Amino acid sequence: MRTFTAACVRCGHTTGYPAYRCPACASPLALDLAPVAAADCRPTTGRGVWRYAGLLPRVRHAVTLGEGETPLLPLRHGGAATHVKLESVNPSLSFKDRAMALAASAALDHGLTGLVLASTGNAAVSAASYAAAAGLRCRVFCATGSNAGNKLETARAHGAEVELVAGHYSDAYAAAIRAEGQAWLNVTTTYRNPLLTEAYRPIAAELVDDLGGVPDAVVVPVGAGPLLRGIWLGFTDLVAAGLITSVPRMVGVQAEACAPLARAWGAGYRGREEWAASLRQPIEVGPTAAAAIADALRGYEDEGLLTLDAVRRSGGRISAVDEPAIAEAGRHLARQGLFVEPAAAAALAALHDLAVAGPGRADTCVAVLTGHGAKEPSTLTAGSAR
Ligand SMILES: [Zn+2]
Structure with a gap:
């Protein structure tokens, strides 16, 4: 696994993780990962997203539900x-599971309470299931305009707290930001969380x-x-x-x-x-x-x-x-x-x-x-x- 720093994509300012925006200019962050050798790119004996752990940023936990290695x-x-x-x-049933396996692992590493996110549905189901697998809480903000009915029921079945936000996805996005912080890892699946x-x-x-x-x-x-x-x-x-x-x-x-x-x-x-x-x-x-x-x-x-x-x-x-x-x-x-x-x-x-x-x-x-x-x-x- 690879050591990393979080760096601003605009001004290069570096900051610790978890972080969501550059403290200097408020631009998005990206992770700067240590380089890989050929051996790091080979499959390991790990399961799920950890099968190619050599490509991933370093985390200590390894939450998995068997994601990745898709046909x-x-x-x-x-x-x-x-x-x-x-x-x-x-x-x-979506690609978001790869991200949530990594995010849930990072949340455990940092001793956080749970995962919070804005979602049109797929990410809500994914975050809720991985939070459940990791013993974390999950809060979902979904816009009323997203028409995500069945998916939200599934998220609730996994134990997630679902809150509807009047408006469109961007309104739910803002609500998730207000909830992120010391205890909650924001796993909204835009570039908000650079991990x-x-x-x-x-x-x-x-x-x-x-x-x-x-x-x-x-x-x-x-x-x-x-x-x-x-x-x-x-x-x-x-x-x-x-x-x-x-x-x-x-x-x-x-x-x-x-x-x-x-x-x-x-x-x-x-x-x-x-x-x-x-x-x-x-x-x-x-x-x-x-x-x-x-x-x-x-x-x-x-x-x-x-x-x-x-x-x-x-x-x-x-x-x-x-x-x-x-x-x-x-x-x-x-x-x-x-x-x-x-x-x-x-x-x-x-x-x-x-x-x-x-x-x-x-x-x-x-x-x-x-x-x-x-x-x-x-x-x-x-x-x-x-
Ligand atoms: Zn910056």
């Missing part, structure tokens, strides 16, 4: 060699092991986007360790109905501050089935810069897909035996564009299927009726 399957889809990474089969992003590094190692090499592109549904950045960081580890020579193009996908990152990306890169200004422009948010990635970033716009930075440095891009394309991708996956939530189907919808478009065509693509459809089956059956 990679070939998929019949157009002409490209397409694969899907089934993050939907994690213990609470969470690190839990996704092993996905890169798993992909290289399963494919026997580096894919040309990895397509990831993104709200704020720590999953995409974490996977990219994992590939940069493997390059630094000399195990691979290039990173895949990282492709972020948003629903057109809520696509601040795709809009900023479309404006082109003229520098960090220009992108920050683009993200701060008000964005119209429409209805979308892909609620899990509908994040307008209101009040924490600068967090989006971390995702844009990873995409740019990987040579990738950020796409937006419309609702009919998301619904069709979901049906396509269902007909091949894979039942995923609309946010996950968005990855396949974007992958279609990627495979057929001329410049930037990718030959070996991985679509990360971020969450299972079982928690909101009506979104898919509603699509089937059309």
